[in-house]
Amino acid sequence: MMADWMSLKWLLWISLYLVLGVLMPWATSLAWAHQHGSDLRPRPRQLFQRGELGLIGMVLVISVIWDLLRSPYMLQTRTLGAVLLGMAGTMAGAVWIEFYCRHSTGTVCSSERAWRDSRNLAFLVFSMATVVEILLDRFAKVAGQ
Amino acid sequence: MSAPAPARAESPRPTAIVRIADAGLIVACLSLAFGLLLVFFPVSFPRILLHSWQTGHLTMAMMVITLAVDASLYLRVTYRWSGRPTALAAACLGAMPILVAVGLSFLLQIVVSETVSTDMPNLQARVNEEILAHTYLGLVSGVFLPFLVIRLLQPLKAARSSRPA
Numbered sequence: 001m002m003a004d005w006m007s008l009k010w011l012l013w014i015s016l017y018l019v020l021g022v023l024m025p026w027a028t029s030l031a032w033a034h035q036h037g038s039d040l041r042p043r044p045r046q047l048f049q050r051g052e053l054g055l056i057g058m059v060l061v062i063s064v065i066w067d068l069l070r071s072p073y074m075l076q077t078r079t080l081g082a083v084l085l086g087m088a089g090t091m092a093g094a095v096w097i098e099f100y101c102r103h104s105t106g107t108v109c110s111s112e113r114a115w116r117d118s119r120n121l122a123f124l125v126f127s128m129a130t131v132v133e134i135l136l137d138r139f140a141k142v143a144g145q
Numbered sequence: 146m147s148a149p150a151p152a153r154a155e156s157p158r159p160t161a162i163v164r165i166a167d168a169g170l171i172v173a174c175l176s177l178a179f180g181l182l183l184v185f186f187p188v189s190f191p192r193i194l195l196h197s198w199q200t201g202h203l204t205m206a207m208m209v210i211t212l213a214v215d216a217s218l219y220l221r222v223t224y225r226w227s228g229r230p231t232a233l234a235a236a237c238l239g240a241m242p243i244l245v246a247v248g249l250s251f252l253l254q255i256v257v258s259e260t261v262s263t264d265m266p267n268l269q270a271r272v273n274e275e276i277l278a279h280t281y282l283g284l285v286s287g288v289f290l291p292f293l294v295i296r297l298l299q300p301l302k303a304a305r306s307s308r309p310a
Contacts (some may be wrong), residue, residue: 080249120173124169124170127173131177134147138183
C-alpha cells in the first residue's frame with residue numbers, strides 16, 4: 001500500500017537540506033564565476049574536496065537528534081537513536097577535521113580520499129536522517145490518534 | 146644436475162585497513178532499503194517485522210543479516226586492498242553483531258513492557274512503532290558498530306606494532 005502524499009513531508013525536509021547544503025553552494029560558485037567573467041566551472045566534487053560534505057552531515061544530524069529527543073518514543077529508543085546518529089555525524093565531521101589537520105601540518109593528505117569518505121558518510125547521515133524522520137512521522141500519527 | 150633455484154623472498158601482505166566510509170556506504174544502502182520498504186509497504190512491512198518478533202525470529206534474523214553483511218564487507222575490503230585479515234577484526238566482526246542484537250533485544254523487551262505499563266491510548270500501535278524503530282536501529286548498529294570499533298582500534302594496534310622492542 002502506498003503512503004499518502006501528506007506523509008511524504010520528510011522528502012521535502014531532506015530536500016531542503018540537499019538544496020541549501022549542497023546545491024546552493026555549487027550554484028553560488030557558478031554565479032560568482034559568471035559575475036566575474038571567470039572560466040571557473042567547479043563540479044561538486046571539487047567544491048567539497050576537503051570533506052565539507054561531512055560538515056553538512058554533522059549539521060543535519062543535530063536537527064534530527066533534536067526532533068528525536070522531542071518525540072513520544074520511549075526514553076531508551078530516543079537515547080539509542082540519538083547516540084547512533086551522533087556517532088554517524090561525528091564520523092562524517094571527522095573527515096573534514098582530519099583533512100584540515102593533515103593539510104595544516106603538512107602530513108600526507110589526499111583530497112580524493114577526503115571527498116570519497118565524506119560523500120559516503122554524508123550519504124549515510126542523509127539516509128539515516130530520512131528513515132528516522134519517516135519513523136517519527138509514523139509515530140506522531142499513532143500518538144495523535 | 147642443475148643448482149636449486151633461489152627461494153623467492155615473499156613480502157608479507159599488509160594488514161587490511163578498514164575505512165569507516167566503506168562501512169558507511171553499506172549501512173546507507175541498508176538504511177535506504179529499509180526506508181523504501183517503509184514508504185512503499187507502510188502496513189505489510191511493519192506487520193512482517195511484528196510477526197517475526199512475536200514468533201521470536203526477529204533477533205535471529207538480525208544476527209544473520211548483520212553477520213552476513215559484516216563478513217562480506219570485510220572480505221570485500223581485504224580483497225580490494227589485497228590486505229591480510231586480522232584475528233582482532235575477525236573476532237570483532239564475529240562477536241559484536243551477536244552482542245548488539247542480543248543487547249538490543251533485551252532493551253526492546255524493557256521498552257515494550259514499559260510501554261504496556263503506561264496509561265497511554267493506542268498501546269498496540271505504539272508497541273509496533275517501538276519494535277519498528279528498534280529493528281532499524283539494531284540493523285544499523287549491528288553493521289556500523291563493529292567497523293567503528295575496528296577503525297578506532299587500528300591506530301592503537303599500529304602504534305604498538307611500530308614501537309621498538
